[in-house]
Amino acid sequence: MKDEGCSMGEVLSFLSDLRDEDLHHDRILSSMCTIPHPIAIAVHEMFSATNLGDPGLYPGTAKIEDLLIHSLGELMHLPDAGGYCTSGGTESNLQAIRIAKKLKPEVKEPNIVVPASAHFSFDKTCDMLDLEMRVVPYGTNYTVDTEKMAEMVDRSTIAVVAVAGTTEYGMIDDVSVVARIAEEQNCFCHVDAAFGGFVIPFLENPPLFDFAVTGVDSLSLDPHKLGLATIPCGSLLLRDPKALNCLSVDSPYLTMKKQCTLVGTRSGADVAGAYAVMKHLGREGFRAMIAGCMENTRRLVVGMEACGYSRVVDPIMNVAVFTGEIAPVGWKVSYTRNNHLRFVVMPHVTCDVIECFLADVAAMRE
Numbered sequence: 390m391k392d393e394g395c396s397m398g399e400v401l402s403f404l405s406d407l408r409d410e411d412l413h414h415d416r417i418l419s420s421m422c423t424i425p426h427p428i429a430i431a432v433h434e435m436f437s438a439t440n441l442g443d444p445g446l447y448p449g450t451a452k453i454e455d456l457l458i459h460s461l462g463e464l465m466h467l468p469d470a471g472g473y474c475t476s477g478g479t480e481s482n483l484q485a486i487r488i489a490k491k492l493k494p495e496v497k498e499p500n501i502v503v504p505a506s507a508h509f510s511f512d513k514t515c516d517m518l519d520l521e522m523r524v525v526p527y528g529t530n531y532t533v534d535t536e537k538m539a540e541m542v543d544r545s546t547i548a549v550v551a552v553a554g555t556t557e558y559g560m561i562d563d564v565s566v567v568a569r570i571a572e573e574q575n576c577f578c579h580v581d582a583a584f585g586g587f588v589i590p591f592l593e594n595p596p597l598f599d600f601a602v603t604g605v606d607s608l609s610l611d612p613h614k615l616g617l618a619t620i621p622c623g624s625l626l627l628r629d630p631k632a633l634n635c636l637s638v639d640s641p642y643l644t645m646k647k648q649c650t651l652v653g654t655r656s657g658a659d660v661a662g663a664y665a666v667m668k669h670l671g672r673e674g675f676r677a678m679i680a681g682c683m684e685n686t687r688r689l690v691v692g693m694e695a696c697g698y699s700r701v702v703d704p705i706m707n708v709a710v711f712t713g714e715i716a717p718v719g720w721k722v723s724y725t726r727n728n729h730l731r732f733v734v735m736p737h738v739t740c741d742v743i744e745c746f747l748a749d750v751a752a753m754r755e
């Protein structure tokens with residue numbers, strides 16, 4: 390920082406030049422985040438000075454967090470679910486497993502059993518909590534092999550994890566079977582629906598994956614992915630609202646004397662924005678958005694296959710994965726751990742964007 394400041398115009402122009410170096414969304418085919426809804430952006434600004442880390446100072450904003458958790462719980466078939474708004478799927482997964490560990494203090498060398506599809510946030514979680522991570526191989530269709538999962542749990546297992554909407558292949562584990570395995574082992578069952586939580590409920594004939602499944606103890610669900618909220622906005626939802634209390638520490642100098650969240654200072658801006666989007670769009674709005682993403686996903690699959698690529702799985706969500714590694718220059722795609730070409734067809738990946746991309750693919754292969 391220099392001694393003397395400079396004008397707001399100069400600063401904004403400097404930052405704007407750097408912002409111009411960022412990729413444009415219409416070239417990004419690999420992100421699980423998208424352009425926030427305009428209402429989320431407007432509300433974000435309105436609440437930019439709020440801090441949910443000290444909720445007694447911002448009781449109105451704290452009420453909005455409660456309303457958002459209630460709405461998310463409703464979406465997950467448990468309106469009375471407990472929980473709070475996190476910074477994203479990583480924090481939600483970490484906090485869920487912290488709870489699982491606290492619930493089993495007698496286990497000396499704890500492990501968690503996760504699918505091969507599990508997001509790398511579980512590697513961080515195990516590192517931080519000093520847990521063994523047992524990785525269950527894929528079964529059919531890149532979902533978890535539940536027979537192997539049942540063999541891999543034991544008395545030291547504190548939690549099993551299912552993924553509803555896998556990061557790489559967009560698949561949905563058989564949550565009912567995973568929850569049964571947890572019940573038989575008397576351990577915690579966490580469902581990582583960070584991505585799928587805002588997609589699956591709006592598909593035609595969605596599978597059961599949430600609190601409708603007996604035995605599911607907690608869920609991660611991120612409004613900053615397909616909830617069109619501003620970043621960072623995730624959520625951890627708990628079947629037993631009191632479960633969060635085991636994480637509480639004294640916070641003597643704040644308005645609330647106990648705190649269960651991982652971070653202290655938390656913005657209310659993204660939280661209020663996420664709630665605004667849900668209230669504004671309603672289920673119908675989300676259904677229409679997801680229907681559009683699915684239509685575009687199908688178009689991408691047909692177009693890629695016409696160009697000689699083969700789909701690795703039949704998409705059930707807005708993720709499409711192909712064999713073949715090459716994509717045209719200028720587009721941002723990604724690759725799975727198995728080196729498959731991966732696309733996430735978010736709302737910013739419109740039909741025009743897809744046609745433009747497919748034209749480049751066709752030209753590249755000529």
Ligand SMILES: Cc1ncc(COP(=O)(O)O)c(C=O)c1O
Binds near residue numbers: 421478480552554556
């Ligand atoms: C299934 C799943 N879980 C967790 C995460 C981590 O979320 P975040 O990056 O918001 O921490 C992701 C991110 O893509 C994800 O796809």
